[in-house]
Amino acid sequence: MRNHLRLILFGPPGAGKGTQADMLSARFSVPHISTGDMFREAVSRGEPLGMRVKSFMDRGMLVSDDLVIDLVEERLKHENNKEGFILDGFPRTLNQAQSLEILLEKIQLPIDAVINIEVPEEELIKRLSGRRVCQGCGQNYHILFSPPPEPGVCAKCGSRLYQRDDDKEEVIRRRLKVYQEQTEALLEFYERKGSLHTVDGSGSRELIFSRVLDVIEKELNDYIEVAARDRIDKK
């Protein structure tokens, strides 16, 4: 019986991958691995890696495959991933997807499912341009759809909210174009492997979460049973 959850959350920028990954991570106690978050942390800590990637990120361009693959490899090898992991924002190119396959085969942790969150382009632009992020804990807000109780202040940790440089309109358009040109083709890659599941990414985060859970329940229902049992045991 399956006692792990290894997922890739896939979709364009603004589809809600980070939010759904956070919710899944809290629900199933598996780590959320976001390459974008890892790069932002490296930038804010002033690390050499951050200096190498900042200008790409600010312009909405992809960071070179080598850098991303090394980062993920390090994380997947060293972190305790027994219970699984949720990849968010990786892979983004065919080369990354192929390298991930080889790595996971080597460490014997194959992916259980790829969940593609589908959202129309106009909606993505609205979501990204209104997004605000907590500089303390990384919690996401939206100025219209999920504003914090006190404007500009995180309800979870009290830190200030900011707008990511790459959430400005001109960069958003570039990121969506980069997605179409370099990332979208991966849908076919995972479709051919039989691991792709697409969910409607419109509506509230809770509604989208219930669709994601439906996929997990349908495709990986032996895991859900174990997870539910574990939760009862741990109480």
Ligand code: AMP
């Ligand atoms: P995200 O938060 O996932 O939208 O990522 C923010 C930025 O980090 C992207 O626009 C890229 O510049 C960089 N990045 C994150 N993940 C990757 C990846 N898998 N491949 C290349 N660049 C990435």
